[in-house]
Amino acid sequence: MDNILENKEKTPLTALGEFGLINHLTKDITIKNKSTILGVGDDAAIVDGKQQCMVVSTDLLVEGIHFDLHYSPLKHIGYKAIASNLSDIAAMNAKAEQVLVSIAVSNRFSVEAIDELYSGIYACCEKYGVDLVGGDTTSSVSGLFISITVLGYTTKRKITRRSTAKENDLICVSGDLGAAYMGLLVLEREKKVFLENPEIQPELDAHSYILERQLKPEPRLDIVDELKRCEIVPTSMIDISDGLASEILHICEQSGKGCVLYENKIPIDTKTYTTALEFGILPSIAALNGGEDYELLFTIKQKDYENIQEIANVTIIGYIRDKASGCSLITYDNKAISLTAQGWDAYLKEKPEKREKRE
């Protein structure tokens, strides 16, 4: 009756990758409503509510792709699902006020398991003053799926898009990078040990900082507040979910600009640094390509240079330049290399060991 699923002479999804697929699917959209200020292509869409602007963002999280119940407690999964969406709203320089949460669960989950998940969802909503206002619950044939939609508010003047970075703007990042990725590697290593011998207790205590960054990330709403206090409106902003390299390339591409990043300026916590070396990974590679840090990456005008020093935990790591000059990383030994994104891609960039397991 229906042969659309036969893959003969069809294009595999991997040929496009996630961003390619999004572009492919949305390239012909034309906006029909006045209330639609900005559609697909940023951390959130923008809809008009007279004086205020509403921003709205949505994410779909899939068991086995975005989280692994072998090492992520359900409470943490719920917390992180909300946190990562609040981060999208923060990246628009807005304050999240409502979320809608939908779940599809197979019958291997009990009510108590779903309660665990929701306890994390509510904990994050509570911490950041967000109302859960809707959603959907349904069954799935297998696995857990979580869809989150978040609504946030700001004024038209304060909204920060990805596409508005200007030449000579300073590139800033909050907090430190690479920790969540190193946390993931530790969890995967301990999972492997556990699966081989369930008697062995996982060695996790020494890694509590990076594990917390992976399992229970916090959206940087404090940075949004601080920017407001210091009267800085970033010229562009994005949250780091896919890795620094991928995100700065998004800003540059959408702004029609190039950039220079300095490897020695990238903020990396000592714990991240030592764990990366333990795994034989260059710490700056973890920071550039490891995802899920949920820090904010933003650009400011040079005139805000003094002002930005007032905000703790913000580091200037480079500057925006013209498009023709390209996007470069200046390495520790002062060489300029081309920046490429190897960030999280739900289709392409599965880690080799993960791909092997599934085949």
Added chain:
Amino acid sequence: MDNILENKEKTPLTALGEFGLINHLTKDITIKNKSTILGVGDDAAIVDGKQQCMVVSTDLLVEGIHFDLHYSPLKHIGYKAIASNLSDIAAMNAKAEQVLVSIAVSNRFSVEAIDELYSGIYACCEKYGVDLVGGDTTSSVSGLFISITVLGYTTKRKITRRSTAKENDLICVSGDLGAAYMGLLVLEREKKVFLENPEIQPELDAHSYILERQLKPEPRLDIVDELKRCEIVPTSMIDISDGLASEILHICEQSGKGCVLYENKIPIDTKTYTTALEFGILPSIAALNGGEDYELLFTIKQKDYENIQEIANVTIIGYIRDKASGCSLITYDNKAISLTAQGWDAYLKEKPEKREKRE
């Protein structure tokens, strides 16, 4: 490491059912933001945008639960996913203007298959003047998952909730009922025939009306427009996704009222009627308990009785009474029987043959 999935002495999800689970998960919510006017519990949440109110609703659709690729073309699945969400916004007496669409797909889907899905999504957005403004695409380990969020607008005065029906209000329904359910039964029968002998062509032509009602439902935005033209603001409204009985019980329960429905007033198309008899089902049972009609069920003040006659395809089927008198159906032979909901329940009400197949 994590034993939350072990079901020993845990409560199975089936013990609660879908509505029970929603209540269980959301009963302790308190609203934190002024912009949140109404949260969980209606067709959509209501958020304030000064003069206008925004309504927002979300749905998660799961392959094997909400749709079956054996008989639903992907284009229709996409169309219906949007249509059913626009119906939720119509049920708030609002106009939908933006949607966000997230999909999780396994690698058995090709780009062409996803294009088919989106062609239906875009066709419905185009038909109803809605902007697609965001979403998420990711992979799933197996199956197709579609999450839709829709934003709509109306004024505070015009919003129609479920909880505001008053005694003696007239109960109205748009269009005719039971068609989508009979369409589903025909498709399931033909699927069975096809699976047993793929050479046999399905006999679908004679059933085009009910098949279209199942595969490509249309949200009744025309009724919202007509209500506006006739200056009628319903006292309550809901869309019929789970069956007439289930929906009127939602209105009565949330309004703290009872009701009387007249079996002989329930609008049923001739095609639905004859197909129901062919399957040995009482046509009014199909109308009362069959879901997915996406017609609007609403209550109006008695003073609007004359006015409502101006709208084609609206039928008065009963009235609201006090809670203590309960919810009754007056049958063809003039007996009063208690109304009970046997509508679609994603956890409990799988058809027996479906459940067998999965076990």
